[in-house]
Amino acid sequence: xxxxxxxxxxxxxxxxxxxxxxxxxxxxxxxxxxxxxxxxxxxxxxxxxxxxxxxxxxxxxxxxxxxxxxxxxxxxxxxxxxxxxxxxxxxxxxxxxxxxxxxxxxxxxxx
Amino acid sequence: xxxxxxxxxxxxxxxxxxxxxxxxxxxxxxxxxxxxxxxxxxxxxxxxxxxxxxxxxxxxxxxxxxxxxxxxxxxxxxxxxxxxxxxxxxxxxxxxxxxxxxxxxxxxxxxxx
Numbered sequence: 001x002x003x004x005x006x007x008x009x010x011x012x013x014x015x016x017x018x019x020x021x022x023x024x025x026x027x028x029x030x031x032x033x034x035x036x037x038x039x040x041x042x043x044x045x046x047x048x049x050x051x052x053x054x055x056x057x058x059x060x061x062x063x064x065x066x067x068x069x070x071x072x073x074x075x076x077x078x079x080x081x082x083x084x085x086x087x088x089x090x091x092x093x094x095x096x097x098x099x100x101x102x103x104x105x106x107x108x109x110x111x
Numbered sequence: 112x113x114x115x116x117x118x119x120x121x122x123x124x125x126x127x128x129x130x131x132x133x134x135x136x137x138x139x140x141x142x143x144x145x146x147x148x149x150x151x152x153x154x155x156x157x158x159x160x161x162x163x164x165x166x167x168x169x170x171x172x173x174x175x176x177x178x179x180x181x182x183x184x185x186x187x188x189x190x191x192x193x194x195x196x197x198x199x200x201x202x203x204x205x206x207x208x209x210x211x212x213x214x215x216x217x218x219x220x221x222x223x224x
Contacts, residue, residue, distance in 0.1 A: 043215035090210055097210045101154040
C-alpha cells in the first residue's frame with residue numbers, strides 16, 4: 001500500500017514563529033487532506049488539497065502531486081496550534097474510499 | 112449542533128465483555144467510517160459504509176461488527192474484548208460515494224482491563 005511519511009516528527013516553536021510541515025507519499029494520489037488533532041483529541045479537518053495551494057487564515061497548504069509531497073505552513077504560531085498534524089492520502093489505486101494516514105508531526109507552541 | 116457525534120466518550124470494561132459504540136452524523140453525508148487510533152497515535156481505517164452498504168473491511172477481527180441502520184448512523188459492536196482492543200475509536204463521515212473531505216467525531220477512548 002501507499003506509504004506516507006511526515007517530517008519533522010516533533011517540533012517546538014516560540015509563539016509568533018512560522019513553520020513548515022512536510023508530507024511525502026509513495027504513489028500518485030487523488031485525495032490529500034491535512035488534519036489537526038488538538039490536545040483534547042479532537043480531529044479537525046484543515047484542508048482537502050489533492051493539488052494546488054489553499055489558504056485559511058494563518059494556515060496554508062500546497063500539494064505538488066507530480067512530485068509526491070505536500071507542505072503545511074503555519075504562520076505566526078499560537079499556543080492553540082499545539083497538537084498533532086496529520087497528512088492523509090488516498091492513492092489512485094486505492095479504490096477511492098480509504099485515507100492512509102501519516103505518523104504525524106507533534107507540534108508544541110510555547111509562550 | 113455536533114456534526115458527527117459518538118457515544119460514549121469513555122468506555123472502561125473487563126476482558127471478555129461485549130460493548131457497543133454509537134455514531135450519528137447530521138451532515139447528510141452518504142459515507143461513514145470507523146477508524147482506530149493506537150497508543151502511538153497511528154490512525155487506521157477499520158470499516159466504511161456507503162448508504163448502509165459495507166464497502167471497506169480492513170482485515171479487522173470478526174469480533175468487530177459494524178451496523179448501519181440508516182445512512183446517518185454507524186454503530187460498532189465488539190465481542191469478547193481483548194486487552195489489545197484498547198485504543199481510541201473514531202467515527203467519521205464524508206459526502207458522496209467517493210471520499211471527499213472527511214469529518215471526524217470526538218472519539219471513544221476504550222480501555223480494556
